[in-house]
Amino acid sequence: MSKKVLSVLLATAMTAILVGCAGAAPAPAADVAPAATEEAAPAEEAAPAEEAAPAEDVGAGQKVGVAMPTKDLQRWNQDGANMEEQLKAAGYEVDLQYASNDVQTQVSQIENMINGGCTVLVIASIDGESLGTVLETAKAAGIPVIAYDRLIMGTDAVSYYATFDNYMVGTKQGQYIIDTLDLNNAEGPFTMEITAGDPGDNNAKFFYNGAMDLLKPFIESGKIVVKSGQVDFEQVATASWATENAQSRMENILSTNYADGTNLDIALCSNDSTALGVENALAANYKGEYPIITGQDCDVANVKNMIDGKQSMSIFKDTRTLAAQVVKMVGQILKGEEVEVNDTSTYDNGKGVVPSYLCEPVFADINNYKELLIDSGYYTEADLQ
Ligand code: BGC
Numbered sequence: 001m002s003k004k005v006l007s008v009l010l011a012t013a014m015t016a017i018l019v020g021c022a023g024a025a026p027a028p029a030a031d032v033a034p035a036a037t038e039e040a041a042p043a044e045e046a047a048p049a050e051e052a053a054p055a056e057d058v059g060a061g062q063k064v065g066v067a068m069p070t071k072d073l074q075r076w077n078q079d080g081a082n083m084e085e086q087l088k089a090a091g092y093e094v095d096l097q098y099a100s101n102d103v104q105t106q107v108s109q110i111e112n113m114i115n116g117g118c119t120v121l122v123i124a125s126i127d128g129e130s131l132g133t134v135l136e137t138a139k140a141a142g143i144p145v146i147a148y149d150r151l152i153m154g155t156d157a158v159s160y161y162a163t164f165d166n167y168m169v170g171t172k173q174g175q176y177i178i179d180t181l182d183l184n185n186a187e188g189p190f191t192m193e194i195t196a197g198d199p200g201d202n203n204a205k206f207f208y209n210g211a212m213d214l215l216k217p218f219i220e221s222g223k224i225v226v227k228s229g230q231v232d233f234e235q236v237a238t239a240s241w242a243t244e245n246a247q248s249r250m251e252n253i254l255s256t257n258y259a260d261g262t263n264l265d266i267a268l269c270s271n272d273s274t275a276l277g278v279e280n281a282l283a284a285n286y287k288g289e290y291p292i293i294t295g296q297d298c299d300v301a302n303v304k305n306m307i308d309g310k311q312s313m314s315i316f317k318d319t320r321t322l323a324a325q326v327v328k329m330v331g332q333i334l335k336g337e338e339v340e341v342n343d344t345s346t347y348d349n350g351k352g353v354v355p356s357y358l359c360e361p362v363f364a365d366i367n368n369y370k371e372l373l374i375d376s377g378y379y380t381e382a383d384l385q
Contacts, residue, residue: 060091064330065113066148067123070101073241073273074299075319076124079149082323083122090327101240103130110134114141120330121145127200128153128349144333146326147354151202154350160339161347161356162326164317166203169361170210170270173294176313176363177266178214180292188223192266193253194236195246195274202349204241207270207296208233215268224266227257238274246277254285263288269295272302272314279310298364298373303384306366316364316372325357 064087068080080096087094095113099106103126113121114137121143125131128150135157138145144159145152152158177183181190192215197204218224219231230236230253238246246269258264264286269275275295282290295302296315305311325340332339341355348354364372373379 061093062119062334063093063095063117065110065116065118065121065123066094066096067106067109067113067121067125068096068098069106069124069126071098072101073297074301075297075317078319079124079323082320083148083326086320086323086327087330090331092330099126101126103127107131107134111137114138114143119143120333122148122326122330123152124148125150125152125201128202129200131155132157146329146333148326149203149322151347151349151354153202156351158349158354159333160329160341161354162322162329163203163356163358164322164361165358166206167210167346169296169315169317170207170212171214172210172315172361172363173207173268173270173296173313174211174214176294177211177268177292178218180312181265183218183223186223188218189225190223190265191258191262192219192224192226192268193228193250193264193278194226194231195238195250195267195269195278196233196236197238197270197274198241199234199237199239201241202347204237204270205233208236211268211270211294227262228253238270238277241271241273243273243277243280246274247280248277250278250281251285254281258286258288261288264291265289267291267293269293271296272299272311273297275311275314276301276305279305283310296361298369298378300379300383303364303369303373303379306364306369307384309366313363313365316362317359318362318376318378320378321359325359329357 066080066083068076071077076098080098084094084096095116095118097109099109106126110121110123110131111134121138123131123145125147131152132155135145135152135155139157145157147158147161149163151161196208215224219226267278269278272295275293278293290310292312294313295311298314298316302311302314306314329339341357343356343358345353347356362372374381
């Protein structure tokens with residue numbers, strides 16, 4: 001296959017991915033091409049020929065800096081790999097960096113990207129509040145910044161934001177709990193404990209609020225009882241989203257409130273790394289019936305737990321879809337075209353609303369994980385064994 005033909009196919013495959021992101025279909029993964037490097041034949045018929053312009057024409061050779069927070073969490077490895085692969089397929093050079101969840105490391109990496117000739121920066125921040133100064137340098141150098149997945153706060157140097165609908169992630173978790181326990185009709189009371197994300201991550205409050213806006217009325221009416229009394233975001237947050245931190249907090253809660261044999265009915269967890277901590281704590285310290293446990297990301301360890309009946313659901317955020325959207329935005333910026341956004345009201349970073357593109361998160365559980373994760377090529381069967 002010639003390079004030209006390959007690049008047309010890759011561009012077409014990416015267009016097909018974008019259709020998955022922009023469309024209203026509830027399961028974007030199902031109509032996503034497996035991966036840009038694989039056979040792109042099915043995608044060929046999924047997109048009109050005129051959209052398949054060779055990607056090399058678009059700002060080819062420009063260098064894009066991609067700053068990711070950490071390799072510790074599975075999803076960021078996938079995000080980084082997808083961004084790199086898709087940007088390269090579109091003809092760009094890529095400087096991809098991971099910062100071991102260390103803010104100062106991320107700041108230096110961004111400085112190097114600016115000094116190293118990157119013409120666009122894509123940044124998934126570690127602490128949304130800590131990049132203001134370095135981004136002033138980017139702004140002074142005329143380098144546009146796309147905040148990736150997490151909003152960067154307190155600076156007007158962020159041009160765009162691309163993410164999944166973070167509030168919707170929380171409402172899907174909350175609604176799952178309501179439906180599974182039939183909270184509107186059941187008598188209860190049900191016990192619940194809450195584990196939220198990192199306070200430095202702007203997403204964490206969106207997830208928490210999405211779920212709690214639905215569940216708070218049940219707490220107020222007494223149908224849900226939080227025995228630890230820890231309900232406010234600050235009380236239930238998990239520093240760095242770390243599994244160990246979620247685990248030790250839950251171990252304390254279990255020994256203080258559930259050692260008398262009381263069942264824990266619900267563990268609302270904002271994401272999979274924190275859910276894993278809660279699952280570890282339960283495995284070590286809890287003898288009662290397993291609670292409903294929510295999560296987010298469909299990390300391998302958590303999907304395995306879902307298959308084993310130890311986690312009830314997760315939220316699937318197809319990192320290929322987000323990467324494809326961001327690659328499209330990079331191209332639009334470099335071509336001086338209008339950048340596609342679909343939300344201009346939700347994400348105010350303290351200096352104004354940042355124009356955003358929100359992809360749709362998808363509910364995942366034991367019943368649909370095969371279709372979502374395996375049939376779409378996100379994981380292989382072997383990954384989940
Ligand atoms: C992301 C989640 C992820 C969490 C921890 C959030 O900003 O949106 O998908 O689970 O960070 O890395």
